[in-house]
Amino acid sequence: MCSSNMGEPEERGMHTILDAQASVASTCNDPGTPQNGSRYGDSREPGDTITFQCDPGYQLQGQDKITCVQLNNRFFWQPDAPTCIAACGGNLSGPAGVILSPNYPQPYPPGKECDWKIKVNPDFVIALIFKSFNMEPSYDFLHIYEGEDSNSPLIGSFQGSQAPERIESSGNSLFLAFRSDASVGMSGFAIEYKEKPREACFDPGNIMNGTRIGADFKLGSSITYQCDSGYKIIDPSTITCVIGADGKPAWNRVLPSCNGMYWI
Numbered sequence: 586m587c588s589s590n591m592g593e594p595e596e597r598g599m600h601t602i603l604d605a606q607a608s609v610a611s612t613c614n615d616p617g618t619p620q621n622g623s624r625y626g627d628s629r630e631p632g633d634t635i636t637f638q639c640d641p642g643y644q645l646q647g648q649d650k651i652t653c654v655q656l657n658n659r660f661f662w663q664p665d666a667p668t669c670i671a672a673c674g675g676n677l678s679g680p681a682g683v684i685l686s687p688n689y690p691q692p693y694p695p696g697k698e699c700d701w702k703i704k705v706n707p708d709f710v711i712a713l714i715f716k717s718f719n720m721e722p723s724y725d726f727l728h729i730y731e732g733e734d735s736n737s738p739l740i741g742s743f744q745g746s747q748a749p750e751r752i753e754s755s756g757n758s759l760f761l762a763f764r765s766d767a768s769v770g771m772s773g774f775a776i777e778y779k780e781k782p783r784e785a786c787f788d789p790g791n792i793m794n795g796t797r798i799g800a801d802f803k804l805g806s807s808i809t810y811q812c813d814s815g816y817k818i819i820d821p822s823t824i825t826c827v828i829g830a831d832g833k834p835a836w837n838r839v840l841p842s843c844n845g846m847y848w849i
Contacts, residue, residue, distance in 0.1 A: 611630075611660070612631075612660060613629045613633075613654075613660045613661060614629070614662075616635060616666040617666065619667060619668050621643045621669040621670075622643065622667075622669035623637070623640070624638075625637075630653060631660065632653065634650050635666075636649055637649050637666065637667050642671060642683030642689070642775065643669040643671055644669070645667050646668045646669070647665065647668065648664050648667060651665070651666055670688070671685035671686065671688055671689040673687045673698075673763075676701075676702050676704075677701065677703045677778070680705065680780045681777070681778065681779045682778055683775065683777055683778075684703075684761065684777075684778065685773070686699075686772075689773050689775060690717075692770035692771055692772060692773070693725075693772075695765055695766065695768060695770055696765060697763065700735075700760065700761065700763075701760070702758065702759075702760050703759045703761070704757060704758045706757060710753060710755060710782075710784075710785075711758070712778065712779050712781055713729070713751065713759070714777045714779070715749065715750055715775075715776055716775040716776065717774055718775075719745075720743075720744050720746075720765075720773065721765070721769045722744050722745035723745075724766040724769070726744050727761060727762070727763050728741075728742045728761070728763075729742075729752060729759060729761050729762075730759065730761075731754055731759065732756070733758045734760050735762055748774070755785060755788075759778075785806075785826065786803075786834045786835060787802070789808060789824060792840055792842060792843060793842070794816045794845075795810050795813060795841075795843040796810070796811055802826055804826050805825070805826065805827075807824065808836075809822055810823075810840070810843075812843035813843065815845065816843035816844060817844055818841050818843055819841055819843070819844050820839065820840075821838060821841060822841055824836045825837045
């Protein structure tokens, strides 16, 4: 009698364990949430999907959607859950975004050459806002150019912890080049960019057989042209940046020209 009574709880315990195993085996495991990212969806039954998205500045490595699949008695996600990384370089064209050094906020790797090109709508300029900046002084650099590549005018080269709070372009594109040497890696940088309406006219350029006086293209500023010796200016010599008929900054007149004196 005693041995019979003692066996009943053990049998019930075995049923509990088997039921739990069957319950666990009927769904996919929790795939988790990627670091520096988020997910949408919690159901893990066969056929259910979960979608992933990275935080601004991070790029998704893998597929953004995974599906719970059943194969015989196995339950698994297909494909594997993605990860989010701060990548080395890229092209950005939206009205706002974030640029991060590789592996941010972890130290960036040695020997990296990463280029980012930002291009916004033609009637806008770009504002860079430095949120974090920490690089090895004298060895690692972030070069920023006014234009679409490294042949464009250099705005500045930044290192250490010395970076401006804000940089604003004069045109609609910027080029950022990050270079790290083969040794120490620091936490790097986090930079936001935003497009904003132009508050200046485009560079009007030079004229043949003449020179330009002035380099400020902001609203209300003026540029004056003068002709080389032996040439005479045609049309007013000064142009001014004003708000045009379309509500955007524009020069108030066409550029003057320089004609040889014998034409007069």
